[in-house]
Amino acid sequence: MTVRRKYEENFFRFLSFLFTAIIVFALVQIIWTIAKKGVPSLSWQIISQEPKGGYYFGKDGGILNAIAGSFYLAVSATVLAFIISLPVALFMNIYLIRYQRLLIGIRFFLDVLWGVPSIVYGAFSFTLLMYLGYKNSLGAGTITVAAMITPIMIRAMDEVVKTIPIGLQEASLALGSTKTETAYKVFFREALPGFATAILLAFGRGIGDAASVLFTAGYTDYIPHSFSEPTATLPLAIFFQLSSPIEEVQNRAYAAAVILTLIVLVLSVSARLLKPRK
Amino acid sequence: MPSTIELKQETEVKVESIPAHVPIVKIDKLNVYSKGTHILKDVSTVIPKNKITVLLGPSGCGKTTLLKCLNRLTDLYPDLKINGSIKIDGEDIFDAGRDITTIRQKMGLLLQRPYPLPMSIYDNIAYGLKLKGIRKKKIVNAKVEKHLKEVALWDEVKDRLKTSAQRLSIGQQQRLCLARGLAVEPEIILADEPSSALDPISSKVIDEEFLRLKSDYTIILVTHSLRQAKRLGDNIIFMYYGEIVESGPAEQVFENPQSKILQEYLRVGH
Amino acid sequence: MILSRKLKDSISSKWMLACLSFCLLLPLAIGSGLVLKSLPLLQSHSLKELIFSEDWFPSDNQFGFWPFIVTSVWVTVLALIISIPLCLLSSIYLTQFAPKWVLKFMRPVIDILAGIPSVVYGVWGLLVIVPLVGDKIAPLFHQDSLGYSLLAGAIVLAVMSIPYILNMLLEVFRQIPVELGEASLSLGATKWETIKHIFIRKGSSGILSAFGLGFSKALGETIAVLMVIGNVPQIPQSMFDSGYTLPGLIANNYGEMMSIPSYDSALMFGALLLFVIIVIINIIFRYIIYKSELI
Structure with a gap:
């Protein structure tokens, strides 16, 4: 082997290692930056209180409105998406299993849908709201976020259900179950751990997205009591407070960023732990 | 020796x-x-x-x-x-x-299934030669012909040397893989x-x-x-x-x- | 008993079909809704004027989207220039050179990078990247910059797109059969030569698609870029200038769009533009992936 070939080999071996290290470094840097800025401003008050009078000038209060709002929104959107996704994923793999071409087409379509940015969902929902004469509200935000995460959830569930051997389905049908019973009893149980991962993934997407709720969920200092009330969300709490010139308010944005990052970290880690080993 | x-x-x-x-x-x-x-x-x-x-x-x-x-x-x-x-x-x-x-x-290696390199028939054979530092077109051409003949593939592919090796039949692909291995002598x-x-x-x-x-x-x-x-x-x-x-x-x-x-x-x- | 089971079966399968149809009709609804909303604008302005004009004066009823389109494309391309080499080489490292535990270690790293919300990336960009560009990188090129610039947006966007692109590339390299590598090595190639000549070529359509889909993902990114790019509606002259992306424009002006006539129509036209471009890119590259999986 010539010297040049050897050097080239070693050079790229090193460079590829270096680039991988840079990616790890980027993650560490992001988390470190957010933690350093935000943790000092974290306090019990921030997590446990709604904004009080003069909050946006640096007076007392917290972001409980946004934390609660985000959870309400993400949970209800995930539930709604699940109600739609589960039948679709099962339908594709039980009723459509013989129509491979159609199935490929649907998967293709859902993958494309996955690529549509959340701002487009937001803008569209906003238009629809205006047209129907509704206000910004938790309900509108829920529907928008659910629409956004549904393709993700269907495809994630589809990937899980797809791996269940067709023999299992045939065995169940042979025992006299209807297709529906097969779907919900056999497949559902078999795919449960995989579904959990899919749900966590979609939930994380829902709780972190700002662009879609910007148009539809509104913003308020109170915790919503019904779907027709507007709601604050964590991403928007960060976004709005950061644009304030007052330092105390900005610091609360950093604290909110820490909270949001923590939530997402927990979701990521638990999704990975739940993932069935191959 | x-x-x-x-x-x-x-x-x-x-x-x-x-x-x-x-x-x-x-x-x-x-x-x-x-x-x-x-x-x-x-x-x-x-x-x-x-x-x-x-x-x-x-x-x-x-x-x-x-x-x-x-x-x-x-x-x-x-x-x-x-x-x-x-x-x-x-x-x-x-x-x-x-x-x-x-x-x-x-050592030339022949596996259970043929794995043609993702390139043309010609380049499949030229690949090993280039790694050896043989780049002269004339020599490479001659070697490609020689080794394709060695595995009795030349007559079948001589008119489409520049087409993808993946289009050959499995049997042809395996013979190509043999020729590819022989080319590095x-x-x-x-x-x-x-x-x-x-x-x-x-x-x-x-x-x-x-x-x-x-x-x-x-x-x-x-x-x-x-x-x-x-x-x-x-x-x-x-x-x-x-x-x-x-x-x-x-x-x-x-x-x-x-x-x-x-x-x-x-x-x-x- | 039997009747109720059958009834259940039939109701449930209808419900399944309804859900599926809903999902399939959704993008059609989005598309037609946005078209409907942008029709008033399209009636008073020509498509050519809307796309290629540089004049953005909503209160004068002038809506030229060119500066936003240019900025969006520029910042996305710049982001990919940064993230492509990173992703390509690290996917090569992780699948070809590194011991297995490194890949195991990287999986959660990629997961977390993918999970961090856009707005948190924005905060990071504000705290780290904007000052870095303003105080360190721009002076290096003898440029004045506040830091709120295309480059800042591109760096943030590059990091955000890493998990997305890297995951696809890892899958591409994982699917290449080991035997192909063995064949190349046994002909006397080094490992790097095998990767360079064989693996990259074998995975070329997958790699290309990863970049293409990464591009479309980055093009639609809103909040993080909006926070660091400065939001000045102009055609940027260098990467140290501020700009204004298309998604940023939509997000920033939703509040006032009711106060100026045709403004809402214009913003929805912007969303339509984004939607159409991204769907087309997605279709192209998903199709390439689909084709390459067939072979």
């Missing part, structure tokens, strides 16, 4: 049965472990030059591992722990200082059940190819097909559970098997 290698080496490993051919590969106390399982156990043997040596045995007996040790493709599997020595032309291939790429170029051809995925006609072509090539190359053929072993083998190494049970010239091994397990294998194989 052959005269420089002492024949004494053979007696050292006590394989008296092998006739006095010049050994090209000498394996000494080769042990391979993978995560606690002992894949090859104290394998010692010699492989004579310009013969077809058949590694015979049931699947999972370590034949393929042994083959991959020879050109150190085992490097790709970090789980494998290897000790012992393999000498090719008297040079130990596990020597850290040795350049593995030149060692590998001494190896001394040894390592073949891992090369005709198991082929139709009977293509597999016959490959078999005939081997018989013709053995005057110029040493061929090491892994197979579990007794029929193929009998048809092609000059020298048989029978393996079972990571050990060499019996080895020697084909007539001797097949006519007069010593061990129970080989007797059983021959009987069932019939």
Whole structure:
């Protein structure tokens, strides 16, 4: 082997290692930056209180409105998406299993849908709201976020259900179950751990997205009591407070960023732990 | 070159049965472990030059591992722990200082299924030449033609050398892979059940190819097909559970098997 | 008993079909809704004027989207220039050179990078990247910059797109058969030569698609870029200038769009533009992936 070939080999071996290290470094840097800025401003008050009078000038209060709002929104959107996704994923793999071409087409379509940015969902929902004469509200935000995460959830569930051997389905049908019973009893149980991962993934997407709720969920200092009330969300709490010139308010944005990052970290880690080993 | 290698080496490993051919590969106390399982156990043997040596045995007996040790493709599997020595032309291939790429170029590899490189028919053969530093168009052209003729593929593909190799039939692809290996001018051809995925006609072509090539190359053929072993083998190494049970010239091994397990294998194989 | 089971079966399968149809009709609804909303604008302005004009004066009824389109494309391309080499080489490292535990270690790293919300990336960009560009990188090129610039947006976007692209590339390299590598190595190639000549070529359509889909993902990114790019509707002259992306424009002006006539129509036209471009890119590259999986 010539010297040049050897050097080239070693050079790229090193460079590829270096680039991988840079990616790890980027993650560490992001988390470190957010933690350093935000943790000092974290306090019990921030997590446990709604904004009080003069909050946006640096007076007392917290972001409980946004934390609660985000959870309400993400949970209800995930539930709604699940109600739609589960039948679709099962339908594709039980009723459509013989129509491979159609199935490929649907998967293709859902993958494309996955690529549509959340701002487009937001803008569209906003238009629809205006047209129907509704206000910004938790309900509108829920529907928008659910629409956004549904393709993700269907495809994630589809990937899980797809791996269940067709023999299992045939065995169940042979025992006299209807297709529906097969779907919900056999497949559902078999795919449960995989579904959990899919749900966590979609939930994380829902709780972190700002662009879609910007148009539809509104913003308020109170915790919503019904779907027709507007709601604050964590991403928007960060976004709005950061644009304030007052330092105390900005610091609360950093604290909110820490909270949001923590939530997402927990979701990521638990999704990975739940993932069935191959 | 052959005269420089002492024949004494053979007696050292006590394989008296092998006739006095010049050994090209000498394996000494080769042990391979993978995560606690002992894949090859104290394998010692010699492989004579310009013969077809058949590694015979049931699947999972370590034949393929042994083959991959020879050109150190085992490097790709970090789980494998290897000790012992393999000498090719008297040079130990596990020597850290040795350049593995030149060692590998001494051996052409033919796998169970053909894996044409994702490029044209022409480039499949030119690839190895370029790695050797041969870039002159004229020489490359001549070599491409020569080796395609060597595997009887030239007439079938000469008008479409620039088309993708993936469009060839499986049998043609396997012959292309053989030609590709021959182009780097190896001394040894390592073949891992090369005709198991082929139709009977293509597999016959490959078999005939081997018989013709053995005057110029040493061929090491892994197979579990007794029929193929009998048809092609000059020298048989029978393996079972990571050990060499019996080895020697084909007539001797097949006519007069010593061990129970080989007797059983021959009987069932019939 | 039997009747109720059958009834259940039939209701449930109808519900399944309804859900599926809903999902399939959704993008059609989005598309037609946005078209409907942008029709008033399209009636008073020509398509050519809307796309290629540089004049953005909503109160004068002038809506030229060119500056936003240019900025969006520029910042996305710049982001990919940064993230492509990173992703390509690290996917090579992780699948070809590194011991297995490194890949195991990287999986959660990629997961977390993918999970971090856009707005948190924005905060990071504000705290780290904007000052870095303003105080360190721009002076290096003898440029004045506040830091709120295309480059800042591109760096943030590059990091955000890493998990997305890297995951696809890892899958591409994982699917390449080991035997192909063995074939190349046995011909005397080094590992890097094998990767360079064989693996990259074998995975070329997958790699290309990863980049293409990464591009479309980055093009639609809103909040993080909006926070660091400065939001000045102009055609940027260098990567140290501020700009205004198309998604940023939509997000920033939703509040006031009711106060100026045709403004809402214009913003929905912007969303439509984004939607159409991204769907087309997605279709192209998903199709390439689909084709390459067939072979």
